[in-house]
Amino acid sequence: MAGDKGQNEAPSLGFDDEYFARVLPTFVNLGATPPDNLDAQAIARDWVASFAKHVELHDAPALVASLLHPAGWWRDLFALTWDLRSFAGAAAVTAFLRDCLPTSGLCDLTLERAVYQPLFPDLAWVLVRFAFGTTAATGRGTARLVYGPDGAWRAFAVSTQLDGLRDHPGLRGERRDFRAAHGDWEARRAVEREFADEDPEVLIVGAGHGGLAIAAYLKHLGVSCLLVEKSERVGDNWRNRYDALTLHDPIWSNHMPYLRFPASWPVFSPARKTANWLEFYVDALDLNVWTSTEALSAVRNEQTKKWDVRVRRADGTERTLRVNNLILAQGFTFRTVTFPGQEEFQGKLIDSTQYRSAKNLDAKKVVIIGACASAHDIASDCVNHGIGDVTMIQRSATYIISNSAVRTINPASEWENRPLDEVELDRFAMSLKIQFPMHARLAAALHARDRELLENLTRTGYRIRNGAEDDRGPFRLIFETGGGVYIDNGACQKIIDGKIKVKSGSGVAKITPTGVALADGTELSADVIVVATGLDGERTPARKLLGPDAGALVPGTAGLNAEGELRGSWHEVDGLNNMWLMLGNFASARFYGKLIALQIKAKQEGIFGPRYTPQSSE
Structure with a gap:
């Protein structure tokens, strides 16, 4: 998503949420829009030079007042705190820096690179990458500078990341093993x-x-x-x-x-x-x-x-x-789940961890308990091997992302055209509490991209989480719940085409001799039941x-x-x-x-x- 101003077409917002609108440094919240033809390198040089001056003086209050947005964040990844910490707002960041600047020995701040990033029609910043040292270590950092009504560029998000140890650079140069291996x-x-x-x-x-x-x-x-x-x-x-x-x-x-x-x-x-x-x-x-x-x-x-x-x-x-x-x-x-009556089932009961393929599965009717990644893959595999009656039991709504949407938010161009550590620095630098609202906006773009797929799934009775009032995107869902997302590898079209049936909204009451009885009173007959209930704690x-x-x-x-x-x-x-x-x-x-x-x-x-x-x- 990085690039010069105007090079990349920013996705449409398509999502309006008061909370997230308040959190992000939009032009409305900032009260200013960045000027055209700005010089990202010059802006970054000035900011890093001022940053270095305040660090040298250990002047945390002045640093925060002049260089950090009042609602700004600082994420430290083991560089200054030897811990994974996030500090929000001027007061918290000032207290953290007042304590850590003298003890960490932060020094040697140098600019590496800067680029202007227009992320959304109403949100843009100058992304600054810098290097630094501490008493014991070397590090790399980022600052995301936003434009204010006074014409100043201040950091909305800063990160400082441990990158190496000063006297212990690892196996490189003369530190490598120069012994010749003569057969031993x-x-x-x-x-x-x-x-x-x-x-x-x-x-x-x-x-x-x-x-x-x-x-x-x-x-x-x-x-x-x-x-x-x-x-x-x-x-x-x-x-x-x-x-x-x-x-x-x-x-x-x-x-x-x-x-x-x-x-x-x-x-x-x-x-x-x-x-x-x-x-x-x-x-x-x-x-x-x-x-x-x-x-x-x-x-x-x-x-x-x-x-x-x-x-x-x-x-x-x-x-x-x-x-x-x-x-x-x-x-x-993997979670081991047992159901009342399963010992009476006259067919074959398989846990997803034991399932290999439907190639030799002697079955006319397969019921799969679960509706996340493994369940979708197994259902699709059963259809691919000619089983004509396949049903997934979907107990709760699932977040669906198409294969192409994943490639949009995780593009090859970003990872393959730049050093890995630079991409990681950009992607992992920000606090999750900033990343979440950013991804909520991306979720709207993904929803629009996958709209036809999602609407067709909904018509089958499949329950999706995308686009709901509380939709915050798959990124937050995975971090907050550990799952609930399926990246489509072909099963969704089979559901739309009726090749995979879905029974949604009701849990399993028991296993009967001939199938699965649901809590809503319906029963699904089966020759084979696959239990795909997900991961344990x-x-x-x-x-x-x-x-x-x-x-x-x-x-x-x-x-x-x-x-x-x-x-x-x-x-x-x-x-x-x-x-x-x-x-x-x-x-x-x-x-x-x-x-x-x-x-x-x-x-x-x-x-x-x-x-x-x-x-x-x-």
């Missing part, structure tokens, strides 16, 4: 992987894309790390799902750290192809993984200040690993590993805290020192995995923190 490389790798003589510094439970991303960053930083994965092979969490499964995010946003997907890769990667890539990734980056290994328990030893983690390996032997840091990257487990595997007391401290990840940050993901868990929770798609794993790895390295080197707690009064 495999033997050296076997010794390194076994950790026979000493325990790793970091243990990661789960070798999915999130765990592997952090492990890659830790290896680059010279931190010894082991991943334990209970599956037989890396990638089995994708490989052992149904055949029709694909990634729903386009491949250009899904690159793993240090190793991009080839340009020839499918845009929406098949699950098994993704699984094989992750297995290849482990081999290519020499990551240490124990497969067929289950983490049985984890206890914080307050005497040694380490985590004692008991694991069982493939041969049945157990070992207790004593590690400085523990990262939980198991992801979500993200705390379930953590509580199993940690036990009830420590497990109770692990927060849920859906929903925001008071500052507008996610409650659990990507943080060190409050009350559980040196334990981290990793969740998210490929892009967020790549971005936040680096930040977790840098914090762990900083702790190992004794240059971490402390985390920010307010000291000054407002």
Whole structure:
């Protein structure tokens, strides 16, 4: 969406909500419209120069008064606070800077790039990217400058992000391994992987894309790390799902750290192809993984200040690993749901985790309980394999996005024409409380783009969330609830064409010998019932590993805290020192995995923190 003024056609608003209209820095709210033919670079140079001057003087009040919009935001991603924090409004930002400017050693502010972004007909800003240093680290930041009635450009949103550690740049230049491997490389790798003589510094439970991303960053930083994965092979969490499964995010946003997907890769990667890539990734980056290994328990030893983690390996032997840091990257487990009467069902009852394909499914009538991604994919697969009577039970409304709409909000041109870290800096910099109203406006544009599809679905009785009075877009829905969205991969047209029937608005009362009885009194006959009720709580595997007391401290990840940050993901868990929770798609794993790895390295080197707690009064 970035570009010079007038280059990109901004989407029509099409959505009028008082709250969001009040939050965003629209021209009406600002009382001014930016001039034509503005010089974004000159505006940015002046702003960064003034920013640097106030920082050097540690003059937080003057900085905020002259450079920040009164309703502005500042998001710090572990750079000045060693935490993930958002501060809203002049008073909160002033207090934060008054405390953190002296302690962090913020310095060396330099302009990297600036571009004018006309985002909507009534909203535009100059996006500024800058670099900086602190006492311990290097960082990158952004400022989104808006135009005021006094002719001044002030920041509506500022971000400061940890990007590296000053004296620990990782495996580059003379810090790389210059040993020649004269036939002993495999033997050296076997010794390194076994950790026979000493325990790793970091243990990661789960070798999915999130765990592997952090492990890659830790290896680059010279931190010894082991991943334990209970599956037989890396990638089995994708490989052992149904055949029709694909990634729903386009491949250009899904690159793993240090190793991009080839340009020839499918845009929406098949699950098994993704699984094989992750297995290849482990081999290519020499990551240490124990497969067929289950983490049985984890206890914080307050005497040694380490985590004692008991694991069982493939041969049945157990070992207790004593590690400085523990990262939980198991992801979500699937919810196991049982229904009254299901033991009496005379057909075949399959959980979605056991479903592979309808290729050899001997059935004339299939009922699928659920209506999110897996349910749609399975229903579509059944139709593709010739099953003539397929019904989805939709208990609550679903948010639908077409494949083309996803490519509109996540375009290849943005990811493939610029460095990944620059795109990430732009996309992850703003507080979610600003991103949400921005995405609410985009939701209106998506709704207009998908209008025909959504109207046709509604005519079938399918319940959609798009366009409702409280529609805030799929982005917010995923962050606040953890789901409820289906990116259409072909099932929607089958619903419109009547090839997939949908029963909406009523839950399952019980399973009968011949089908599914619904709460509204109707019954659907079936030869096969597939239960696709979604994911369990993200705390379930953590509580199993940690036990009830420590497990109770692990927060849920859906929903925001008071500052507008996610409650659990990507943080060190409050009350559980040196334990981290990793969740998210490929892009967020790549971005936040680096930040977790840098914090762990900083702790190992004794240059971490402390985390920010307010000291000054407002």
